[in-house]
Each structure stands twice: as C-alpha cells, then as structure tokens.
Amino acid sequence: MRSSIAVALAGISSFATTAALAQTADPAPQAAVQGQLADIIVTAQRREESLQKVPVAVTAIGAEQLDQLRVTNVRNLAGLAPSLQINTQGLQSNPTIIIRGVASGTSNNAVDPKVGIYLDGVYIGRTVGSIFDLSDIQRVEVLRGPQGTLFGRNATSGAISLVTAAPSGEFGVRGSVSYGNYDAKRAKVSVDLPAFGPLSLKVSYLHDEIEGDYRNLLGGRTIDLRQRDPAFGVQRIADRLGERNVDGVGVAARLDLGDLTADYRFDYTDARATGRAVQSFGVIPDASGQLLGPIIALQPLFGGVTNISTDRLTTVANASSTEHVVTQGHSLTLTYPLSDAITLKSISAYRKFRQNPNIYDLAASGGLRFTTAQLQALLAGNVAGVLDPANAPGPNDSFFSLLTSRSTSQKQFSQEFQLQLTSDAIDLTTGLFYFHENSPATDILGIFQPVANGVVVDTSAVGVIPGLPVGQLPFDINGDGVVDAADSNPSLDSIFGSGITRTRAINDSYAAYGQLTYHLTDTIDLTGGIRYTIDKRENRITAIAGGQGGQLGIGDYKVDYKKATWAAIVTWRPSDRVTAYGKVSTGYVAGGILSGIPYKPETLTAYELGLKTQSWGNRLRANVAVYYSDYKDLQTQNFINGRQFFDNAGKASIKGFEAEVDLVPVRGLTLSGNLSYTDFNYKSFILNGVDVADVARTTYASKWQGRASAQYDSEDLGMGGHLSARVDARYRSKAPLVSTPFRDLSGNIASLENYAFTKAYWLVDGRIGWMDMPLGGGKVSLSVFGQNLFNEHYNPFGAPVLQLVTSYERGRTYGVELGFKF
Numbered sequence: 001m002r003s004s005i006a007v008a009l010a011g012i013s014s015f016a017t018t019a020a021l022a023q024t025a026d027p028a029p030q031a032a033v034q035g036q037l038a039d040i041i042v043t044a045q046r047r048e049e050s051l052q053k054v055p056v057a058v059t060a061i062g063a064e065q066l067d068q069l070r071v072t073n074v075r076n077l078a079g080l081a082p083s084l085q086i087n088t089q090g091l092q093s094n095p096t097i098i099i100r101g102v103a104s105g106t107s108n109n110a111v112d113p114k115v116g117i118y119l120d121g122v123y124i125g126r127t128v129g130s131i132f133d134l135s136d137i138q139r140v141e142v143l144r145g146p147q148g149t150l151f152g153r154n155a156t157s158g159a160i161s162l163v164t165a166a167p168s169g170e171f172g173v174r175g176s177v178s179y180g181n182y183d184a185k186r187a188k189v190s191v192d193l194p195a196f197g198p199l200s201l202k203v204s205y206l207h208d209e210i211e212g213d214y215r216n217l218l219g220g221r222t223i224d225l226r227q228r229d230p231a232f233g234v235q236r237i238a239d240r241l242g243e244r245n246v247d248g249v250g251v252a253a254r255l256d257l258g259d260l261t262a263d264y265r266f267d268y269t270d271a272r273a274t275g276r277a278v279q280s281f282g283v284i285p286d287a288s289g290q291l292l293g294p295i296i297a298l299q300p301l302f303g304g305v306t307n308i309s310t311d312r313l314t315t316v317a318n319a320s321s322t323e324h325v326v327t328q329g330h331s332l333t334l335t336y337p338l339s340d341a342i343t344l345k346s347i348s349a350y351r352k353f354r355q356n357p358n359i360y361d362l363a364a365s366g367g368l369r370f371t372t373a374q375l376q377a378l379l380a381g382n383v384a385g386v387l388d389p390a391n392a393p394g395p396n397d398s399f400f401s402l403l404t405s406r407s408t409s410q411k412q413f414s415q416e417f418q419l420q421l422t423s424d425a426i427d428l429t430t431g432l433f434y435f436h437e438n439s440p441a442t443d444i445l446g447i448f449q450p451v452a453n454g455v456v457v458d459t460s461a462v463g464v465i466p467g468l469p470v471g472q473l474p475f476d477i478n479g480d481g482v483v484d485a486a487d488s489n490p491s492l493d494s495i496f497g498s499g500i501t502r503t504r505a506i507n508d509s510y511a512a513y514g515q516l517t518y519h520l521t522d523t524i525d526l527t528g529g530i531r532y533t534i535d536k537r538e539n540r541i542t543a544i545a546g547g548q549g550g551q552l553g554i555g556d557y558k559v560d561y562k563k564a565t566w567a568a569i570v571t572w573r574p575s576d577r578v579t580a581y582g583k584v585s586t587g588y589v590a591g592g593i594l595s596g597i598p599y600k601p602e603t604l605t606a607y608e609l610g611l612k613t614q615s616w617g618n619r620l621r622a623n624v625a626v627y628y629s630d631y632k633d634l635q636t637q638n639f640i641n642g643r644q645f646f647d648n649a650g651k652a653s654i655k656g657f658e659a660e661v662d663l664v665p666v667r668g669l670t671l672s673g674n675l676s677y678t679d680f681n682y683k684s685f686i687l688n689g690v691d692v693a694d695v696a697r698t699t700y701a702s703k704w705q706g707r708a709s710a711q712y713d714s715e716d717l718g719m720g721g722h723l724s725a726r727v728d729a730r731y732r733s734k735a736p737l738v739s740t741p742f743r744d745l746s747g748n749i750a751s752l753e754n755y756a757f758t759k760a761y762w763l764v765d766g767r768i769g770w771m772d773m774p775l776g777g778g779k780v781s782l783s784v785f786g787q788n789l790f791n792e793h794y795n796p797f798g799a800p801v802l803q804l805v806t807s808y809e810r811g812r813t814y815g816v817e818l819g820f821k822f
Contacts, residue, residue, distance in 0.1 A: 122414060141163070188204070283308075320358075362801055652685075720773050766786050
C-alpha cells in the first residue's frame with residue numbers, strides 16, 4: 001500500500017515540484033490585478049495558519065469568490081473542491097455530501113452523518129439542520145480525509161467549516177439584489193454599526209426565492225393524514241415542484257475588553273420548499289414488483305398517472321407537499337490570552353431546528369389510482385374483483401406504492417474548552433468537548449397505501465380477507481383441526497410493514513483531545529494527536545410500524561461506544577515556498593439503532609502524502625495529494641420493501657489523488673483548475689447474508705471529478721469601476737444510483753440496470769459585470785450571470801423503492817444582479 005502511494009507520487013513529482021497539496025481557493029481577484037496570488041489563512045488545525053504551510057488537504061473559498069459563485073449555503077459548494085460532491089435527496093433540506101467516496105448518510109435522527117459540518121467552530125449534529133442560508137459568509141473551508149483528532153467523531157471522510165464575518169466596529173452597508181428566470185428573487189444586506197465603546201455589532205438579512213421548474217399534475221389536491229396521526233393534519237399538494245422561499249437573519253457581536261474577547265453569533269433561517277420532481281425508470285423485478293406491476297399496468301383503465309419513463313419527464317404527478325424547516329442557533333466564543341504564547345478559548349452553543357409534517361412522494365406513485373377492495377382482490381388472485389366496476393377508484397381516490405411523511409426536530413447543546421500553546425519549540429492544541437442532543441421524530445409509512453376520497457386509509461384495521469375481522473378468526477381456516485394463530489386475517493399494515501413510527505434519539509458525547517507539533521529542525525515538524533471519545537446513545541421507540549420487524553420492538557434502548565482516534569504527521573519545509581508531508585489519520589462514526597435494528601460504529605484509517613509549493617513570484621500555486629483509506633464496518637443505507645435500514649456492510653479500500661492549480665499568467669487574469677480521482681472498492685459487502693462485494697458499488701460517488709475556471713478583473717477604468725468576467729466549468733463522471741445490480745427473479749441482470757447510473761455531465765457557469773462604480777460616497781456593481789448555461793439535465797439522485805426512481809436537477813438559470821457597498 002505505501003509503495004503504491006510512493007509510486008503514484010513519484011509519477012507526478014515532476015508536476016508537483018511546482019505543486020501543493022492543500023487544495024486552495026480561487027485567489028482573490030484584486031490580488032490577481034496586482035499580478036500575484038493572495039496568501040490564504042485557514043483554521044484547518046483549529047488555529048490560524050497559512051494554507052500553504054498547513055499539512056492538511058483543505059480548500060478555502062473567500063467571501064468575494066463566494067459572491068461570484070452565488071454560494072449561500074453548503075449545498076452550493078458542489079464541485080468547488082476536489083473530491084467533494086453534494087447531491088440533494090429529493091427534499092432540498094436533505095443533502096448527501098460525499099468526500100473522497102464516503103457519503104454523509106441519511107437524515108434519520110438515529111444515524112449520525114459522516115461529514116462534519118461546523119459553523120464558527122460549532123458542530124452541527126443533524127444533516128437536516130445544516131443546510132441553513134447565511135447572508136454573510138466570510139470563508140468556507142473544506143477539509144478532506146479523517147478529522148478525528150481536532151474535529152472529532154462523525155468526520156470520517158472530512159469536514160466543512162463555515163466562518164461568518166466578524167463586526168468591524170465601523171459603519172458600513174453592503175449587499176446585493178438580483179432577479180432571474182423562474183421569477184427568482186434574491187436580496188441580502190449586511191449592516192456594520194459603529195463601535196459603542198468595546199462593543200461592535202453587525203446585522204445581516206437574506207431573502208431567496210425561486211419558482212419550481214416542474215408543474216405538478218396533482219397540485220391543489222389534499223391528502224388527509226389524520227387517520228394515521230391527527231398532528232399531521234391535511235397536507236396540500238404543491239402546484240409546482242422544486243420551488244424555494246427562504247428568509248435568514250444573522251447577528252454578530254464582539255465585546256473586546258482588552259485581554260478578554262467575547263464573540264456572539266446568532267442565525268435564524270425560515271425555509272419553505274417543495275421537493276424535486278420524482279419519476280420512475282421502471283418497477284424493480286423482485287417479489288414486491290410482482291405485486292406492483294399489475295397495478296401499474298391497469299392504470300390506463302382507471303385514469304392514473306404512472307410517472308414512468310426512461311426519458312426525463314417535463315410534468316409529473318407527485319403527491320408532495322411543502323416542506324417547512326426553521327433553524328436557529330446561538331454561540332458564544334470567549335478568547336483569553338494567558339500570555340503571548342498561551343491562549344484559552346471557550347465555545348458554547350445551542351442550536352435547534354424544526355421540520356413540520358410534510359409528504360414527499362419518494363416513490364413517484366402519488367398519481368396511481370387503486371382502491372382497498374381492489375388491493376384485497378389482487379392479493380387473493382381475484383382478477384374479477386380487481387376489474388369489478390363496484391371496486392373501481394372514484395375521482396378523488398389514489399394509491400401510493402410508498403407513502404412517506406415525516407415530522408422531526410432537534411435541540412443540541414455543545415461546550416468546548418480549548419488551550420493553545422505556540423512557541424519556538426512546540427505548538428500544542430488541546431481541549432475538552434461535550435455534546436448533547438434530543439431529537440424526536442414521527443414517521444408515517446404506507447406501503448401499498450390506499451387513499452379514499454383524499455383520506456389515507458388506516459389499513460391497520462383492514463384485513464387481507466375482506467368482510468372478516470382483523471386478527472385470529474373463530475374458525476379453522478387452514479383445516480388443520482386447530483383454531484390458532486395460523487387461522488388469522490392479518491391486517492394490510494402487518495403484511496406490508498405500514499403504520500406510524502415514533503422515536504426519540506437522545507445522544508451524549510464526551511471527548512478529550514490533544515495535538516502537539518514538535519519543531520525538530522528549522523525545516524522538519526513532527527506532529528502527533530489523539531482524541532478519546534465516549535458516546536452514550538439512547539433510542540426511545542414508542543411506536544413502530546406494523547410488520548416493521550427488526551430485532552427490537554417498542555422500548556428504550558441504550559448503547560455506549562468508546563473510541564480513540566489519532567493522527568501522526570511528518571512535515572518538511574525545505575523553503576518558504578515548499579511544504580511536503582506524510583500523514584496517517586483515523587476517523588470514527590458512532591453506531592446506533594434504526595428500524596429496531598442495532599448497527600455498529602464504523603472506522604476509517606487514511607494514509608496520505610502531499611506536496612505544496614508556490615512559485616513564479618507568487619503567480620503559480622499547484623496542489624497534489626495521494627491517499628489510501630482502509631474503511632471498516634461501513635454503515636450502509638438499504639431499502640427493503642420500501643423500508644430504510646442501516647447495516648454494517650463490511651470492508652472497503654479507497655484510493656485516489658487530488659490536484660489543483662492556480663495561475664496568474666498576466667495581470668488581472670486568474671486561471672484555476674482541479675482534478676480528482678476516487679477508486680472505491682468493497683472487500684466485503686454482506687447483503688441479506690450474502691457477500692456481494694464483487695458487484696457492490698458505492699452510490700452517488702463519481703470516480704472522476706474536475707473543474708476549470710477563468711477570472712478576469714481589469715484595472716480601474718477612466719469612468720470609474722472595473723470590468724470583471726468569470727467562467728466556470730465542472731465535470732463529474734457517471735455514478736451509481738444503487739449499491740448492487742438489478743436482477744430479475746431468475747437471477748439474470750435486469751434491463752432496469754441500464755438506468756441505474758447518473759450519466760457523466762459538464763456544468764458551465766458564467767458572469768460578467770461592471771464592478772465598484774462610484775456612487776454617492778459608495779460603490780455599486782452591475783452584473784449578469786448564468787448557471788448551467790448549456791441547460792444540462794442530470795439526475796444525481798435515485799433510490800430503489802419498489803421502483804427505480806430518480807429526480808433531475810434544474811436546467812439553465814440566468815439573471816441580473818446589483819451590488820452595493822457604502
């Protein structure tokens with residue numbers, strides 16, 4: 001393994017002589033106007049350091065580039081850093097973040113993410129609560145590889161750190177307004193107030209809305225869920241899919257008392273959105289598909305809409321309602337220097353989010369029409385009963401192959417104490433960390449779920465045999481001479497696993513950590529770090545869907561885990577312009593309980609070599625990394641008959657490389673590019689008791705990914721202001737949508753397998769504007785922009801939920817933006 005990394009590094013050494021590892025941001029345009037790249041400061045090791053000197057694979061993107069790229073939240077970062085991919089799982093609040101082939105996981109409150117997301121040093125515990133919009137982001141850092149020492153658990157594949165701007169203490173206003181196609185309106189403004197003694201204050205606001213790009217044929221109808229849970233009420237089906245309406249507020253305050261500095265942050269986001277349109281490529285040829293197939297085939301008789309097509313549909317019939325998520329957070333960071341060399345820091349934070357009840361038509365089946373009586377006849381093999389006009393669906397009847405509705409929330413508190421020592425001989429970062437969360441969730445699951453006159457039928461009281469009571473019958477059905485459990489009329493809920501599940505995740509995590517760098521010589525540093533984590537996890541199951549199965553039923557379940565994660569790094573800096581390093585680092589994600597089935601922690605050990613250089617008078621910065629990861633006890637998400645399970649599938653190895661170049665060939669012009677390769681191979685993958693490692697694949701992760709951009713900023717022109725133009729192109733190779741190939745009941749590869757991948761695609765964005773024109777003591781900028789200029793329709797998400805379903809991302813968008821600062 002080490003030799004393979006050495007060979008790979010040697011093969012690119014001629015390039016890397018002028019290269020670097022820490023994947024850098026686009027350089028600041030005004031630095032390019034001066035004819036060189038700007039130095040970038042990052043906190044990848046929990047202290048401020050130059051990007052080119054830190055032995056971590058990290059991309060840093062500054063505020064100016066974030067504005068040019070129209071980045072307002074984590075979701076918009078897709079493709080901006082090597083090995084980073086971000087897909088939405090239909091619902092816009094639920095992304096899948098992939099770093100170096102390892103996906104973040106699921107939104108379920110019983111499962112921890114594998115990519116750590118941090119806001120101003122505060123860990124965000126749930127994926128749903130992490131996609132808030134911020135109007136005043138100063139910098140984003142994307143750290144790749146395990147960050148188990150300084151950042152802690154749940155950063156197996158890496159971490160994303162968002163840093164908001166601190167108040168300046170001087171009066172200033174800056175912001176922008178824009179309008180685009182799909183009636184897109186966006187406005188953001190930040191106001192810096194004059195310092196009042198030691199107190200500085202900054203307030204920001206953001207509004208972002210866009211019309212849905214799909215018309216929904218079911219728009220305006222209602223689905224009454226009160227038969228399942230009165231709290232879920234009556235859900236109105238959205239008229240358009242893919243729409244979004246967000247308001248966000250941020251407050252930053254700094255109290256500078258000389259030795260003691262207190263930084264307070266508040267953020268609030270109110271987001272209303274509808275999920276992406278979902279369509280089907282076809283019914284999965286398994287046992288459930290054998291039952292769903294006839295229902296699909298009969299839809300022309302009943303006026304139903306199947307949403308099935310191997311081409312992209314332009315209208316769909318999805319029974320999806322508006323998702324409403326409210327997120328807010330508070331944090332207080334106290335910094336106190338004990339001396340010039342020693343600093344104490346305390347980070348206290350409280351965050352919460354609420355996701356109101358909603359329906360998302362994950363299986364693209366909301367347009368089907370079928371009744372309870374027809375389902376009973378189908379199960380009995382009674383073709384005449386299925387076709388009997390007396391059993392036919394009415395004008396407001398419908399049928400879900402899979403109905404999912406969820407309501408969840410989370411409250412979290414975290415406290416971290418940190419000590420930093422900086423000296424000529426050593427640098428030390430050490431600390432204590434505590435995290436607590438309480439997250440209830442209610443899930444309604446309806447498999448083969450009838451809806452009668454707009455009301456979801458409670459099939460827990462409906463038996464398979466019509467006209468007979470549910471449960472054990474008072475006569476011998478099977479004729480064995482004994483009336484027992486075998487002589488029962490099971491409910492539809494019990495045989496399909498439908499019903500309502502209520503859970504509450506209560507988790508506590510304690511950790512102590514330390515990382516020490518010893519400056520062995522003027523050019524060589526030796527770094528070692530360790531973190532010891534104790535996780536106490538509790539899952540209270542107060543209701544579980546009928547037939548949901550698993551090893552556990554209703555009850556209060558507790559599991560504890562203890563794990564030491566560590567890192568060892570050797571860094572060599574032969575000159576101020578070159579940094580080379582080798583490192584071994586580890587990551588850990590705690591286990592838990594999902595769907596009544598416990599699963600174990602997963603671990604990852606990564607071996608990495610990197611090189612960073614900056615040359616040609618600070619006009620060239622190039623970056624290279626190679627790595628190999630040993631991945632054990634993988635926590636994988638599976639769907640069985642529409643139900644979600646988590647399991648420890650087995651083992652895998654991941655190897656790859658990352659490269660990035662920034663170049664200022666002439667004054668004002670910056671050329672940037674990156675390329676990454678990820679090779680994920682399962683060593684074992686146990687599915688239903690069978691090792692399928694030879695055919696298993698990691699979902700949503702592309703092997704090849706690249707980006708190229710050009711930014712030009714002129715010098716100030718005679719009439720005031722300057723010209724700015726930018727073009728960005730991003731590439732992703734094809735990626736699997738499902739973890740194993742589709743096979744028919746005979747075991748042969750099914751034709752549906754042809755659609756089980758996202759095809760390779762390019763996305764091209766552009767922007768041109770007249771910037772910083774003087775106006776009334778301030779400056780204004782006017783730009784036109786376009787994203788996905790070639791109108792590429794790609795489908796990065798898919799799921800095997802009785803059918804192979806997928807959703808396509810929005811096509812070309814464009815608009816005009818007015819920026820201002822005073």
